[in-house]
Amino acid sequence: MKIGVIGTRGGWSSELLADTVFNKTGYRLLVEMDKVRLDLPYGSLWYEDIDLTSLDALIIKKIGVRYSPDLLDRLEMLRLLPKHGVLLCSDPLKILRVLDRLSCTITLQEAGIPMPPTSITEDLNQARTAIRKYGEAVLKPLYSTKARGMSIIRDDDNAMAKLIEFKMNNNIFYIQKKADLGTYDLGVVFMGGTYLTTYARCRQNGAWNTTTASGGQYAAVDPPPAIIDLARRAQAPFGLDFTCVDVAETSTGPVVFEVSAFGGFRGIQKARNLDAAALYTDYVITKIKGIKK
Numbered sequence: 001m002k003i004g005v006i007g008t009r010g011g012w013s014s015e016l017l018a019d020t021v022f023n024k025t026g027y028r029l030l031v032e033m034d035k036v037r038l039d040l041p042y043g044s045l046w047y048e049d050i051d052l053t054s055l056d057a058l059i060i061k062k063i064g065v066r067y068s069p070d071l072l073d074r075l076e077m078l079r080l081l082p083k084h085g086v087l088l089c090s091d092p093l094k095i096l097r098v099l100d101r102l103s104c105t106i107t108l109q110e111a112g113i114p115m116p117p118t119s120i121t122e123d124l125n126q127a128r129t130a131i132r133k134y135g136e137a138v139l140k141p142l143y144s145t146k147a148r149g150m151s152i153i154r155d156d157d158n159a160m161a162k163l164i165e166f167k168m169n170n171n172i173f174y175i176q177k178k179a180d181l182g183t184y185d186l187g188v189v190f191m192g193g194t195y196l197t198t199y200a201r202c203r204q205n206g207a208w209n210t211t212t213a214s215g216g217q218y219a220a221v222d223p224p225p226a227i228i229d230l231a232r233r234a235q236a237p238f239g240l241d242f243t244c245v246d247v248a249e250t251s252t253g254p255v256v257f258e259v260s261a262f263g264g265f266r267g268i269q270k271a272r273n274l275d276a277a278a279l280y281t282d283y284v285i286t287k288i289k290g291i292k293k
Contacts, residue, residue, distance in 0.1 A: 003284060004029035004052065006078075007061040013265045013277070014061050020277040021059070024285065029055075033063055033074040043080045053084035056288050059280065060090060061262060063099075067143035072096060087291060089241040089284050098238050099261045101142045101174055113234045114255050117177040124163055127173040131159050134177040139166050142174055152178065179255060185248040186223060187267050188231035189276075191283055192241055195232060198223050199271035218271040223247075227254055235259050242280050 003021045007014025007030055014030060022028035029050065037046045045052040052058065058081065063071045075092040082088060098104045108115060119130035131137055132155050139162070141149040149169075153162050166173065184202040188195070200221040231245035234256045244264055246257040265276040 001025045001285065001288060002027045002029070002055045003057045003059065003281070003288075004031050004047075004055050005059050005061055006031045006033060006063065008032065008065050011062060011065075016265065017059060017061050017277045017280070020275075020281050024278075024281050031058070033077070036074075036077060038077045038080075043083065045077065045081060053081060053086060055086050057087035057089065057284055059284055060088065060092070060095065063095070063262075066148075067099070067141075067145050069100075069143060071099060071143070075099070087284070087288055089280075089287070090243075091239070091241075094239050095261050098240065098243075098259050099143070101140060101144070101258065102172070104238075104258055105174075107237050108234060108256060108259070111233065111237050113230070114253060115176075115257070116179045116255055119173070119175045121173050121175075122171060124160075124167060127163050127175060128160055130173075130175045131155050131163070134175070136178045138176050138178050139163075140174045140176060141170050142172060179248055179250050181248050181250070184219070184221075185246060185257070186221065186227065186231075187264070188223070188228060188245045188247055189263065189268060190232065190235050190240075190243055190245070191279065193232075193236065193239070195228055196276075196279070197268060197272045197274060198228070199267040201267065218267045220271045230254055230256065241283070242276075 003025055005014060005018040005021060007017065009030060009032055018028050018030040031047045035047060039046065063074050075096055078088060078092045097107060102120060105118060117134065121127050131153055136154050139151050139153050144150065153159055184200040186198055186200055188198045190196060198221055200219045201216045202219050203216055227247055231247055234245045235243050238259055242263040244260040248255055248257065268274045268276040
């Protein structure tokens with residue numbers, strides 16, 4: 001059984017997943033998408049001297065080091081593989097819908113999922129109006145993870161200058177009213193749409209967000225059924241094989257921030273002592289066997 005992993009060389013989760021696949025199948029291949037060649041009309045996809053159409057499956061763990069619109073093109077390159085019998089986890093079309101923060105947000109809104117009030121605009125004056133309405137908000141790039149590129153903006157004399165600075169690197173303003181997170185938020189994890197576990201990201205050192213990039217720490221937590229049900233409804237429209245839903249409990253009730261395109265392994269391992277790489281590999285192997293019956 002030949003299962004490859006699309007990821008980043010030297011990346012902790014990518015290398016861990018590739019090692020785990022090797023331990024379970026005897027085959028190891030870590031594919032870096034910036035080194036792949038798509039040959040049309042043959043539909044062959046080459047990495048080094050390996051035609052990826054010869055594989056049984058590819059697990060998409062990371063599509064690039066940094067989130068950007070370029071990742072959408074990399075996902076498009078993978079779309080022909082299922083025609084050759086290659087299982088993709090998750091389906092690139094499904095990842096496309098969640099990788100872009102705006103696309104993810106619109107899908108969640110259509111599904112009736114509670115989120116913090118959010119405004120999207122290209123216009124500087126409209127953005128200033130939204131800041132005035134919210135009082136305090138978070139500016140978010142459309143493509144980012146771990147709060148990279150995000151910043152707090154308040155309705156004060158510096159607001160317009162901050163908006164102009166943000167506009168220099170972002171064509172679209174994604175403005176979300178700042179929610180009162182308390183000391184932590186939740187990562188609610190699903191595999192194949194089935195609930196797996198939950199962990200918390202705890203804010204440290206006065207940071208405004210809970211990400212580990214800002215010093216946040218992982219902790220075990222068992223949320224009430226209502227939180228799990230909310231997260232289940234949030235991830236359902238996307239149909240991802242492995243994902244994590246970011247949920248926060250606020251004074252007005254729980255809200256969802258986003259659904260992860262790829263999900264993370266570290267929080268599950270550190271907080272819940274679960275080997276997510278092994279669980280995911282077993283899940284993919286089971287899907288391959290089901291297809292080949």
